[in-house]
Amino acid sequence: MGTGRRAASLPVSFFRRDPVTVARELLGMTLVTGVGRGRTAGRIVEVEAYLGAEDPASHAFEFRRHAQNAALYGPAGTWYVYLSYGMHWCANLVAGPPGHGAAVLLRALEPIEGLPAMRRRRGTFPDRLLCAGPGRLCQALGITRALDGTRREAGTALVIPPASGGSPEIAVSRRIGLTRAADWPLRFTIRGSPWVSRRVVER
């Protein structure tokens, strides 16, 4: 919230670890956009890990590479933003070893700051759905392809660790909406959060 606390930048070493660890540790952190004008922020409550070359659901499966996913092969901590179904932006943070194409997809936020701006961008929907889904959260926070390929330090979108407190309790479930590798348990949510995109079904 408007505490003015310092936005300590996460080190590259945070993102260079395996994508599952990065995904779990991103839960509870705050994503901020529009710093300086029209600031919006939300607490990360749902993420998914995509493992890269060996993951059939990853855009980097078998090192597949094209103009739109070049950012996936950038340094850990790079933003990878892609257009889903021709209409919705989805935001990832590159994780793991360089060149492997692993990433963490941001799937849902608890809206924290700038709700009027979020509502304006999203239109007339219940607040419950402002950031409940990868496409919705990008729309609410104004994230587009412009963020793609930039580093987390760039300042257009910041990920900020909580000022204090322990790590949240995490629920693990299968990834959403996939046709390949659909049952891999790589979706991570903050247990009990009402802001997730879909109901959490643990195995």
Added chain:
DNA sequence: GCGCCGATTGGCT
């Protein structure tokens, strides 16, 4: 060149 498919969403049956 053409048709199909997808890490989604919202509206309608």
Added chain:
DNA sequence: GCCAATCGGCGCC
């Protein structure tokens, strides 16, 4: 629960 919207990549003719 079903399906169209919309577009880039890919497989195939």
